[in-house]
Amino acid sequence: MKEAVHISGVPSPGPDLQELMVRVARGDQDAFASVYDAVSGPVLGLVRSVLRDPAQSEEVAQEVLVEVWRTAPRFQASRGSAMNWVLTLAHHRAVDRVRSAEAAAAREHKAALLERMPAFDEVSEQVETRLEREQVRRCMRTLSELQRESVTLAYYRGLTYREVSELLSVPLGTIKTRLRDGLIRLRDCLGVSA
Amino acid sequence: MSTAELHTLTGAYALHALPESEQRAFERHLEDCEACSQEVRELSATAARLGLAVAEPSPRELRERVLREITTVRQEAPAHGRRERSSGRGRTGRWSGYALAACIAAAAAFGGVAVWQNQVAQDARQEANQAQRQNEQLAQVLSAPDAKTSSSELTGGARGTVVVSQSQNRAVFLAANMAPPPSGKVYQIWFNDEGTMRSAGLMDPKASDDAVLLNGPVDQASGMGITVEPAGGSAEPTSDPVALMDFPTA
Numbered sequence: 001m002k003e004a005v006h007i008s009g010v011p012s013p014g015p016d017l018q019e020l021m022v023r024v025a026r027g028d029q030d031a032f033a034s035v036y037d038a039v040s041g042p043v044l045g046l047v048r049s050v051l052r053d054p055a056q057s058e059e060v061a062q063e064v065l066v067e068v069w070r071t072a073p074r075f076q077a078s079r080g081s082a083m084n085w086v087l088t089l090a091h092h093r094a095v096d097r098v099r100s101a102e103a104a105a106a107r108e109h110k111a112a113l114l115e116r117m118p119a120f121d122e123v124s125e126q127v128e129t130r131l132e133r134e135q136v137r138r139c140m141r142t143l144s145e146l147q148r149e150s151v152t153l154a155y156y157r158g159l160t161y162r163e164v165s166e167l168l169s170v171p172l173g174t175i176k177t178r179l180r181d182g183l184i185r186l187r188d189c190l191g192v193s194a
Numbered sequence: 195m196s197t198a199e200l201h202t203l204t205g206a207y208a209l210h211a212l213p214e215s216e217q218r219a220f221e222r223h224l225e226d227c228e229a230c231s232q233e234v235r236e237l238s239a240t241a242a243r244l245g246l247a248v249a250e251p252s253p254r255e256l257r258e259r260v261l262r263e264i265t266t267v268r269q270e271a272p273a274h275g276r277r278e279r280s281s282g283r284g285r286t287g288r289w290s291g292y293a294l295a296a297c298i299a300a301a302a303a304f305g306g307v308a309v310w311q312n313q314v315a316q317d318a319r320q321e322a323n324q325a326q327r328q329n330e331q332l333a334q335v336l337s338a339p340d341a342k343t344s345s346s347e348l349t350g351g352a353r354g355t356v357v358v359s360q361s362q363n364r365a366v367f368l369a370a371n372m373a374p375p376p377s378g379k380v381y382q383i384w385f386n387d388e389g390t391m392r393s394a395g396l397m398d399p400k401a402s403d404d405a406v407l408l409n410g411p412v413d414q415a416s417g418m419g420i421t422v423e424p425a426g427g428s429a430e431p432t433s434d435p436v437a438l439m440d441f442p443t444a
Contacts, residue, residue, distance in 0.1 A: 027269060033261055040257065045250040061252070062260055069264040073272040080235055087245040088238055095210045136247035154211035155244050161211045180205030180237075184339050187240040194235035 017082040024072040032069055039083065040065060043090045050094035050158040060097050064090045080194055095158040139189035147182030150175050201336075204230055208237035229337065332407040335364045342442035348372070348420075349436060356418060358441045363411045365441065367418065369397065369404045375422055382423040383408060384431060385415035386438070394418065396427050417441050 017038055023031035043064055048057040068086055075085055140148055149168060153159045159167065165175045186192075200223055206212050207220050224231050335341060338359035345355040348369075355368040367383055375381050380399050383406060384391035392415070394408035408418065419435040421428075 025269075025272065029261070029264065032264060036257060036260060040252040040260075042246050042249040044252040044256070045248040046245040048250065049248045058253070058256055062256060062263070065256075065260045066263050066267055069260075069269065070267050071270050073269055080239060081242075083246070084239050084242040087242040091210055091241070091245060132243070132249070133247040136244060151209065151244075154206070154209040155241055156248070159211065160213050161206045162213065164211065176202050176206055178205075179209055179211060180202050181339050183205045183208060183237045183240050186243075187236055190240060190243050192236060192240045192243060194232070194239040 018077050021072060021075050021077070021082045024069065025075065032072075035068065035082070036065060039068070039086045042083070042087060046087060046090050047094040049156045050091070050098055056097070057094075060093055061090070064093050067093070084194075091155070091158075098158040099160075135190060136186075139186050142189050143182050143185055144178075146170065146174075147178045147185065150178040151182040151186070154179055201227075201230060204233045204237055208234055208241050229333070233337070331362075331364065332366055332405060335359045335362050335366045335407065338362050344440065344442040346437075346439055354420075354437060354439055356439050356441060358412060360412075363413065365394075365408045365412050365415075365418070367397075367404075367406045367408060369401075369406075372397070372401075372404070375399050378425055379422050380425055380427060381420050381436070382427045382431070384419045384421065384435075385410070385412070386417040386419055387413075387415050391419060391421075391431050393427065393429070396423075399425075412441070415441065 017035065020031045020035050020038075024035055040061070044057065044061045047061045047064065048054065051057045051060060064086075067089060071089075075082065079085075140152075143151070146168070150161075150164050150170075153164045153167065154161060161175045161179060162172065164170075164179075165172045168175070170178075200220065203212065203216070203220050207217065210217075212220060224234065336357055338361055340361050341357050341359045343355060343357050345353060348354045350371075350373045352372045353370045355370075356365060357368065358365045372381070381397040383394040383397065385394050385408065392410070394410060395406060397406055397420075398404050417438060417440040419431070419439070420437040421431045421433050421435050423432060
């Protein structure tokens with residue numbers, strides 16, 4: 001596995017993830033194992049940042065990874081990278097879970113959501129992850145406070161923009177705009193193209 | 195939801211921060227809005243980077259469970275026969291101004307304010323080929339990160355939206371359901387420089403829905419007005435304005 005500094009795009013560690021996905025789409029289980037190794041860390045980390053509960057996070061991560069296998073034939077490389085596709089799926093599933101009725105009841109107090117704002121608290125040994133984390137952290141600092149809070153609460157905590165608006169006592173329209181211009185600033189800072 | 199607001203939902207959508215009903219409505223909107231789709235792709239890719247930044251090691255047992263489970267899970271059929279979004283529009287990777295204007299007009303329809311007619315969009319797209327450069331500028335204003343929007347009801351059920359980008363120093367006026375001007379007349383748009391009217395161009399007399407890049411810089415103008423003028427326009431207004439709109443403030 002090469003250790004590269006990724007300037008733009010989502011890195012695909014090891015063998016090319018796009019090619020592997022083509023093989024997975026044809027039912028290749030060995031290729032899926034390689035895809036698993038590339039994506040499972042980000043999937044679990046993301047799901048866990050939203051759900052917090054370790055057991056529930058593993059359960060959702062498992063569902064997501066099996067869904068990657070099941071729906072791989074529908075993956076279209078022309079629409080974006082495999083890593084994007086997988087992480088978008090993972091985020092959706094995590095957020096679906098957090099918004100489901102039983103989870104809502106157990107949802108933590110709002111104040112607690114705000115306290116844990118910086119979501120980069122776990123330690124990782126992986127160089128690629130550390131670099132990625134550094135870059136995201138640096139770019140997050142270029143955001144205004146409201147942009148950063150809005151994006152963080154929506155993405156890492158899975159709140160709807162209405163919930164973000166209530167939590168921060170800021171009008172809905174402002175939150176919508178901040179989510180967009182915050183992401184645009186991040187996109188430019190991270191050099192993302194699609 | 196006001197006219198151009200739907201386009202600002204690209205960020206919330208990319209972060210999956212829309213409630214389900216709004217998410218579905220926005221997805222319908224995306225079907226017809228290539229500019230929004232492009233932005234959503236970019237912002238989703240950006241969000242994925244945020245996901246990548248919180249990666250953590252996953253336990254070996256999870257790997258075993260997943261690899262065992264997939265041996266019993268049937269894969270879905272590939273997606274084919276799907277409607278190709280780009281058909282008929284050319285795959286240039288750039289959005290035409292009118293495609294974006296169509297988005298915003300579609301946004302107006304979503305808000306229950308105006309109805310966008312497909313034919314109008316079609317015509318607009320053809321015109322777009324003839325006025326590509328102007329359209330690109332128009333698109334730049336509409337998609338500028340600092341674009342601000344304000345909408346108001348005009349006379350006769352029409353609705354006007356003005357989009358101003360301070361960084362571009364340009365403004366765009368979007369009209370929906372405008373009654374045609376009297377025969378031999380045109381609508382002329384003016385910048386309002388503290389009561390002094392500075393011509394900002396003519397509207398297309400045939401279109402009831404139109405997107406106009408205002409001629410010249412916004413500079414100190416605090417708003418815009420529309421008057422009915424003889425065909426070809428006038429150097430200064432010769433009639434009372436049929437509409438006056440303030441520019442959105444920051």
